[in-house]
Amino acid sequence: MKQSLSLALLLALSLAPSARAANEADYKAAYAAAEAASKEAAGMRNQWTVTVSALAAAKKAADGGDFDRAVAAAREAEALAKASIFQAVSEKETWKAMEIR
Amino acid sequence: MKTRVHLLLGSLGAALIAFALASPRVIAADKVDPVADAKAFQNFFFQKFPNVKHEDFVNGPYSMNEDMKRQWQEKEEFPPYEFALDAGKEMFATPFKNGKTYADCFPNGGIGIRQNYPYFDTKEGKVITLELALNRCREANGEAPYSYVKDEMASLTAYMAYTSRGKLMDIKIPDDPRALAAFENGKRYFYTRRGQMNFSCASCHVQSPGERIRAETLAPALGILNAMPIYRSEWSGMGTTSRRFVTCNSQTRAVPLEPQSDEYRDVEYFLSYVANGLPISGPGARP
Numbered sequence: 001m002k003q004s005l006s007l008a009l010l011l012a013l014s015l016a017p018s019a020r021a022a023n024e025a026d027y028k029a030a031y032a033a034a035e036a037a038s039k040e041a042a043g044m045r046n047q048w049t050v051t052v053s054a055l056a057a058a059k060k061a062a063d064g065g066d067f068d069r070a071v072a073a074a075r076e077a078e079a080l081a082k083a084s085i086f087q088a089v090s091e092k093e094t095w096k097a098m099e100i101r
Numbered sequence: 102m103k104t105r106v107h108l109l110l111g112s113l114g115a116a117l118i119a120f121a122l123a124s125p126r127v128i129a130a131d132k133v134d135p136v137a138d139a140k141a142f143q144n145f146f147f148q149k150f151p152n153v154k155h156e157d158f159v160n161g162p163y164s165m166n167e168d169m170k171r172q173w174q175e176k177e178e179f180p181p182y183e184f185a186l187d188a189g190k191e192m193f194a195t196p197f198k199n200g201k202t203y204a205d206c207f208p209n210g211g212i213g214i215r216q217n218y219p220y221f222d223t224k225e226g227k228v229i230t231l232e233l234a235l236n237r238c239r240e241a242n243g244e245a246p247y248s249y250v251k252d253e254m255a256s257l258t259a260y261m262a263y264t265s266r267g268k269l270m271d272i273k274i275p276d277d278p279r280a281l282a283a284f285e286n287g288k289r290y291f292y293t294r295r296g297q298m299n300f301s302c303a304s305c306h307v308q309s310p311g312e313r314i315r316a317e318t319l320a321p322a323l324g325i326l327n328a329m330p331i332y333r334s335e336w337s338g339m340g341t342t343s344r345r346f347v348t349c350n351s352q353t354r355a356v357p358l359e360p361q362s363d364e365y366r367d368v369e370y371f372l373s374y375v376a377n378g379l380p381i382s383g384p385g386a387r388p
Contacts, residue, residue, distance in 0.1 A: 045364065047356035048297045080297070087294060095292040098303050100138075100145045 022067040030074035031058055037081035046088035051080040133281040135274050135374055138288065142375040146323040150311070159327035159382040161320035165311035169318060173386065182259055182332040182384040185252065185339045189260030192253065197242040203257070206238035215258075215265035215381050219370050220273065221280040228283050228366040231258055232341055249360035250347060255330040255339035255384075262330065262383030270327055270381065272374040287371030290364050291322075296353030302368070317388060324376045326369065328385030335388065342369055 034055060041047045054077035062070035146158060153164050163170040180186075193211065196202050204210035208217075218231035235257055236246035247253040274280050294301045305314065306322035313319070317335075329342045340348075343360035346368070350357040358364055 042356070045358065046295055049351065049354045049356055050297050052356060083297075087299065091293045091295075095289055095294070095301065098292045098301060098307070099288070100141050100307065 022071040024062070024067060027058070027062045027067045027070040027074065030071045030078070031055075031062070034058065034074045034078035034081060037078050037085065041081045041084040041088065044085065044088040046084050048080055048084045051077050051084060054080060133285045135281070135284050138284075139375040139377060143323060143378075145307070146310075146321055150321070156380050158321055159324035159376070159379050161325060161328060161385065161387060162311075162318040164321065166318050169388075176386060180332070180384075181334070181386050182330075182339060185256040185259045185330075185332065186263055186384060188252075189256035189258070189263075192257055193260050197239070197244050199242055201242050203235065203238055206234070206241070211261060212264045213268060215262045215383065216268040216271045217273075219366065219373060221275055221277065221283060221370065223275055223277050223280070226277075226279045227363070228287075228370045230342070230361065230366055230369055231261065232343060233361050233366070250341055250344040252339055255341050255344075258330045258341060259339065259384035262381055265381045266383070267380050269378050270324075270373060270376045272370070272377055274374060283367045283370055284374060286364070287367035287369070290368040291371055296350065296355030298353040300353040302349065320387075322372065324379045324382075326372050327376055327379055328382045328387075330383060331385040331387050333387045339384070 034051075038047065038051050038055060041051065054073050058070045058073035058077060061067070061073055143155075146153075147155060150158075150165070157164040160170070160173070163173045193203050204212075208214055215231065218234070219228045221227070222229045232249050232254055235254065236249070239246055247257075274284055291302045294304070303322065305319045306325060310319050310321035326342060329345065330339055331345070332339050336344075336348075341360075343365065346365045347357040347360060
């Protein structure tokens, strides 16, 4: 019995950090990273509409105090922005593969 | 050991020969050659669709599908762009506040000149589209510019296209490195994938003309601008070339550029040049 209790406690403690609710500081950090990547993509003339929407969703969720959702949306925006940057960089040369010659 | 050395030398020799044969092609491919590009572009479509008359490519999806073509021909008896055409004719003839008209801004009074747009302005070093020239004409005469994607601009260009119907697209590329750069930039834009969907203009209009994307039959890229502006049932209204580029970008989930941005002007230059010799058919009607 004692052993199961200790195991349960250990399990609960190990899960605790990941289950912690996001706070405003988490959101601000995630949003800043997403915004920086988004600006880089826009500077390359390769912004995606879905990045803009995810950034807007993050801000809306944060304004409503839902920082879990805000952080998730900001991270999604950052991932999308980074994908668009990758696309812009790789297309600098790979567009030629599609050219009619 | 000797065999190994012979093998090595043999491979090296073969590699050198291959490199020597391949390198001129690489250099040629990197050189901007609009004439060769246009020839290759047209041949691609002529060979892909041997049963389509060359001058029919300007009719977009109707050149790809007989049923659609018959429906369109019937619609042409009372075309949906007619209101815009009438409005454009009236606007074109109505003097500005200073008494001048659009006719004062264009060669031949603006009649029958659509096939020469866009052109490369060697003074400015940039591509000038018909839409841009119209707004510059307005501004030079003290009038506010029109939106590039809305009705007034579509009406004016509809009328100007109508007066040019049947004339063959005749875009010039002057002997100017900036003009060649604009052509190349337009080509790059046309083939570059963008948006979350990872589509380029060519993904739909080179790789898949005649195929369906949801309910729409895709138009071939060859002559795609000869029919502009168009009435689109999907828009329930008229749309300019600018509007077409903007919506194409949005559909791939790319944030559109500003209408008449350098990229859009250059891609219009590229697409129009490779359609040289095909007739103007605008204004058009599309599903």
